[in-house]
Amino acid sequence: MGKKRGENDVATIETTPPRTPYRPLAWVAVAAGLGIALDHALHSRLEASLFGMWWVGAAAALVCAEYAGRRRRDSLAAAALLLAVGGAGAAWHHRCWNEFPWGDLGRFALEESRPTCVSGVLAERVKISPPADRSPLRALPAQTISETTLEVEQIRDGARWRTAGGLTRLRVAGELRGVALGDRVVVFAQLAKPLPPLNPGEYDWQAHERRFRRNSELYCDHVRCVTVTSAAPALESESLLAGLRGWCERQLTANVSARDAPLVLATLLGDQERLSDSTKDAFLDTGAIHLLVVSGAHVALLAGIVWWIVQGTPLGNGARLAVMLLTVGVYALIVGLQPSVTRATILTVMTAVALLTGRAPTMGNILGLATLAVFALNPCELFSSGTQFSFLAVAVLFLLSRWNWRGEPRDPLQRMMIAYHSWPQRILRRTGQALLAMTVASLVVGAAMAPLVAYHFHVVTPASILLTPLAGPLIAVALAAGLGVVTIGWLLPPVGVGLGWLCDTSLHLTELLVQFAAEVPGSFYYTPGFPGWWLLACYGFAGLWAALPRWRPGWHWQACAALMWLALGYPSIGFGRVAPETLRATFLAMGHGTCTVLELPSGQVVLYDAGRLGSPYTATKSISAFLWSRGIGRIDAVVLSHADIDHYNALPGLLERFPIDVVYVSPMMFDPVATGGDLTAPNYLRDCLTAAGIPMREIWMGDRLRTGDPGVTIEVHHPPREGLFARVNANSLLLAVEYGGRRLILPSDLESPGIERVIADPPLDCDILLAPHHGSPLSDPPGFAAWCTPEWVVFSGGDRDRTMLSQHSYQRTGARVRHTATSGAITFAVEQRVRVQSATFRTK
Numbered sequence: 107m108g109k110k111r112g113e114n115d116v117a118t119i120e121t122t123p124p125r126t127p128y129r130p131l132a133w134v135a136v137a138a139g140l141g142i143a144l145d146h147a148l149h150s151r152l153e154a155s156l157f158g159m160w161w162v163g164a165a166a167a168l169v170c171a172e173y174a175g176r177r178r179r180d181s182l183a184a185a186a187l188l189l190a191v192g193g194a195g196a197a198w199h200h201r202c203w204n205e206f207p208w209g210d211l212g213r214f215a216l217e218e219s220r221p222t223c224v225s226g227v228l229a230e231r232v233k234i235s236p237p238a239d240r241s242p243l244r245a246l247p248a249q250t251i252s253e254t255t256l257e258v259e260q261i262r263d264g265a266r267w268r269t270a271g272g273l274t275r276l277r278v279a280g281e282l283r284g285v286a287l288g289d290r291v292v293v294f295a296q297l298a299k300p301l302p303p304l305n306p307g308e309y310d311w312q313a314h315e316r317r318f319r320r321n322s323e324l325y326c327d328h329v330r331c332v333t334v335t336s337a338a339p340a341l342e343s344e345s346l347l348a349g350l351r352g353w354c355e356r357q358l359t360a361n362v363s364a365r366d367a368p369l370v371l372a373t374l375l376g377d378q379e380r381l382s383d384s385t386k387d388a389f390l391d392t393g394a395i396h397l398l399v400v401s402g403a404h405v406a407l408l409a410g411i412v413w414w415i416v417q418g419t420p421l422g423n424g425a426r427l428a429v430m431l432l433t434v435g436v437y438a439l440i441v442g443l444q445p446s447v448t449r450a451t452i453l454t455v456m457t458a459v460a461l462l463t464g465r466a467p468t469m470g471n472i473l474g475l476a477t478l479a480v481f482a483l484n485p486c487e488l489f490s491s492g493t494q495f496s497f498l499a500v501a502v503l504f505l506l507s508r509w510n511w512r513g514e515p516r517d518p519l520q521r522m523m524i525a526y527h528s529w530p531q532r533i534l535r536r537t538g539q540a541l542l543a544m545t546v547a548s549l550v551v552g553a554a555m556a557p558l559v560a561y562h563f564h565v566v567t568p569a570s571i572l573l574t575p576l577a578g579p580l581i582a583v584a585l586a587a588g589l590g591v592v593t594i595g596w597l598l599p600p601v602g603v604g605l606g607w608l609c610d611t612s613l614h615l616t617e618l619l620v621q622f623a624a625e626v627p628g629s630f631y632y633t634p635g636f637p638g639w640w641l642l643a644c645y646g647f648a649g650l651w652a653a654l655p656r657w658r659p660g661w662h663w664q665a666c667a668a669l670m671w672l673a674l675g676y677p678s679i680g681f682g683r684v685a686p687e688t689l690r691a692t693f694l695a696m697g698h699g700t701c702t703v704l705e706l707p708s709g710q711v712v713l714y715d716a717g718r719l720g721s722p723y724t725a726t727k728s729i730s731a732f733l734w735s736r737g738i739g740r741i742d743a744v745v746l747s748h749a750d751i752d753h754y755n756a757l758p759g760l761l762e763r764f765p766i767d768v769v770y771v772s773p774m775m776f777d778p779v780a781t782g783g784d785l786t787a788p789n790y791l792r793d794c795l796t797a798a799g800i801p802m803r804e805i806w807m808g809d810r811l812r813t814g815d816p817g818v819t820i821e822v823h824h825p826p827r828e829g830l831f832a833r834v835n836a837n838s839l840l841l842a843v844e845y846g847g848r849r850l851i852l853p854s855d856l857e858s859p860g861i862e863r864v865i866a867d868p869p870l871d872c873d874i875l876l877a878p879h880h881g882s883p884l885s886d887p888p889g890f891a892a893w894c895t896p897e898w899v900v901f902s903g904g905d906r907d908r909t910m911l912s913q914h915s916y917q918r919t920g921a922r923v924r925h926t927a928t929s930g931a932i933t934f935a936v937e938q939r940v941r942v943q944s945a946t947f948r949t950k
Contacts (some may be wrong), residue, residue: 130474131470131475133653134188134191136474137188137195138478139477140195141197142198142485145160146203146489156196157205160200161197163193164190164192168186168190170189171190174186206321208271209271210270210271210321210322211224211258211261211270211272212274215299215323218298219296220296220298221294222262223292223293223295224262224274224292224295224297225267226290227288227338228256228286229254229255229257231254232282233254233379234253234281235252236382237249238383238721241722242790243787243790243791244721245719245751245752249279250279251279252278252282253276253278255273255318256293256324274323275300275324276295277325285334286337286338286345287338288337288338290335294326296326298323299312302948304695304926305728305732306947307735307736313489351375355371357592358375358588358592358606360602360606361606362607362609366613367380368380368381369381369613370584370610370613373397373585373613374609376444378398385617388621388624390563391624391629392623392630393552393559393565393630394570394573394577394620394623403581405438405451406453408589411586412589430454431455434455435455438451445480445487446496448480449473453476453500460472469504473497473500491562498645499554499555503551541575544575548570548571548573548574548575552574554648557636560636561638564634564730564763565630565632566630566631566633569624569626573619577619580616583612587605588605591605632730634735636678640671643671680738681737683705683709683736683737684705684707686707689843690704690705690933691843691933692931693926694732695902695947696717696729698719699718700717700752700753700854700876701728701756702715702876704843706818707817707818710743711738712820713729715746715854716729716753716756719752722756723759725759730763730764732931740765740766741764741767742766742767743767743768743770744770745769745770745811746769746770747839748775748854749775749834751787757769757791758794766798766800769801771802772825772839773806773825774837775804777829806827810822818843818844819842820841820842821841823841824863830859830863832859833857835857836856836861837860840853840854840856842872845936845938849871851875851876851896853890854876857879857884857885870893870894871895872896873896873897874934874942875900876899877899877900878890881908881912888915891915892919895919896919897942898923898924898934898942900932901925901927902926906928924944931946931947933945933947
């Protein structure tokens with residue numbers, strides 16, 4: 107029997123795979139990004155100039171594209187054209203990353219700071235950061251810091267000026283007032299290169315500065331070291347924008363409370379430096395940091411608010427779009443063309459242009475154009491976490507936009523019944539639909555970004571799923587009220603006060619909501635994160651899945667592949683961390699401080715001291731970064747040698763990031779006699795440990811720590827149970843760690859009379875020694891070297907020059923010396939085959 111008419115057509119429609127959308131700009135952006143990434147990877151390994159090679163390759167690819175096009179080989183021509191774009195992107199990145207003017211100030215800078223005098227023009231507004239939050243664990247007082255970027259013109263060479271150039275970061279202790287963007291200044295400061303990371307896993311601030319073409323930094327210890335020689339011309343565009351921004355700041359601060367003014371300026375104008383550390387940490391930990399910073403969401407909200415306002419005016423559609431685009435453009439210039447702002451501005455402008463011309467906006471092409479614009483401004487933004495977050499979130503939202511979130515019933519009768527609902531019912535229905543859509547979007551975006559957030563910040567934030575739909579409307583109200591303050595508030599002061607109160611209240615409620623979420627157990631937790639190779643493959647395949655719908659397998663195959671990839675990723679965290687039958691000892695570079703990480707063959711982790719002189723937050727970040735880089739998510743024991751802050755002030759921060767089983771202290775840790783009577787910091791530490799439920803146990807001479815490795819011995823050689831009637835340093839815990847016939851001695855800040863007490867005992871030969879008291883001459887280097895005869899000596903400190911005499915004392919006994927100030931983290935691997943291997947994180 108014959109088939110009915112239309113059956114073949116229906117079968118064809120159902121079995122035909124979906125057509126791949128035509129998004130040429132998206133593929134061009136991907137090709138440019140791959141070229142940028144390839145140049146970055148090759149240059150870091152080859153350290154050779156690849157600029158010519160990339161341009162020749164791009165030109166050859168263009169020739170091939172032209173030849174293939176003439177032969178009507180369209181696929182081959184498209185592939186060759188994408189290769190040409192990739193080569194051009196690689197060449198552009200190579201130029202931005204490596205090509206600097208001959209007189210760039212970075213050529214005069216060394217890692218060790220030295221005094222200098224330079225003149226130049228301020229290329230950025232001055233950002234003033236308040237002192238860090240007070241803490242009893244901070245040994246040195248925090249201070250206000252002013253920061254800006256200086257475009258260098260000259261450098262002082264004796265009695266004459268030499269031509270120089272380039273950009274440099276200028277940091278000044280105190281509030282630098284009376285200077286503005288475009289002012290020409292003379293600066294007396296300390297000149298140095300930005301330091302590279304000294305420990306594995308730390309953020310590379312040197313690379314961060316280089317992305318913005320800054321290869322040096324200047325530090326002034328007083329605001330009087332900066333003198334304005336000539337003010338910026340008033341009619342320059344930069345000065346006009348700076349003046350407009352300053353006027354907006356004054357309008358906002360005049361109409362909001364002093365308590366919430368920093369939060370208002372941070373949210374609306376991007377002045378994050380004004381916020382306290384506790385506020386920034388709460389937003390970051392809960393994943394709500396995108397609500398705090400000026401992001402693409404702010405630009406989109408502003409565009410929607412302006413468009414809604416102009417709907418009530420007699421203007422035509424073209425004039426309304428012009429007003430909206432003008433407002434968005436001015437706002438983007440005021441807050442600065444950050445990648446997220448640039449991306450959102452281009453998306454808004456191109457969508458408006460498409461609507462004006464009667465075309466349906468293709469989001470893939472518009473997003474590709476925004477990506478190319480960001481690469482054109484600065485190709486190094488590809489490696490910025492903020493840029494990655496911004497574009498990934500928009501791409502996920504673009505895919506999610508195809509979902510019909512309204513959930514309207516298909517039955518016409520039901521739709522008619524809904525149309526006859528009362529207006530409160532309709533409002534409740536629309537509100538519920540909007541909250542559902544925002545929650546689903548927040549869930550999907552959060553799940554998609556979770557691996558990337560964990561990789562960069564080592565935190566997973568389930569709280570962000572609910573915070574975004576709850577706090578998003580508050581941010582929209584604050585943005586609308588802030589727009590009203592700067593537009594009509596100055597004309598009608600009472601209206602400005604009311605709008606300021608509304609903006610203030612909305613953001614204050616947002617902050618309270620975020621802080622409440624941060625205190626809820628399980629709202630966030632820390633993790634080592636997935637390895638980089640897993641992340642690249644994950645997002646690479648996800649991108650191909652989104653771009654090539656006709657190649658997608660069935661949904662069950664997709665689900666199985668995703669689960670298998672997750673199952674592969676979790677065991678890979680920390681895989682191969684400790685080689686079999688090997689003890690790893692890593693001396694971290696903590697500045698003036700100490701932290702030794704012992705990784706036992708069984709996988710147990712023991713920390714000997716954890717602190718530095720200065721910010722406890724910085725110390726916590728350095729130690730946490732190293733542990734996460736090693737795939738470590740748990741600390742089995744912490745040994746605190748004595749009650750000096752630079753040896754334990756990172757511990758409260760580590761308690762928040764890692765489970766810790768036990769903390770060992772000396773009997774004099776909380777003794778008022780041994781600590782000189784000041785127990786403020788030790789008591790604060792004890793309160794933190796008690797609140798976290800971490801047991802504290804006292805150890806003294808003759809004790810031995812129990813480990814999971816029978817071949818590892820950790821024995822205490824000092825102090826005695828009753829202690830010594832002397833300074834706290836003299837009662838430092840001295841540990842001797844033995845494995846495979848090798849010995850490691852950790853004496854912390856041991857000095858007289860404790861050191862005489864130790865060397866009075868029979869000699870204790872060792873292979874690896876942590877120099878007592880950071881290499882201080884008070885630690886009797888000749889006597890201690892003769893007593894333990896080390897093969898390797900590690901100096902943990904921030905200044906190598908101050909330990910030169912001690913280094914010579916140990917070198918005379920045949921020891922090889924390493925200093926964390928120059929070598930960074932220093933690792934020793936003690937193998938069961940009685941062999942010691944050493945490695946440093948960096949070379950000078």
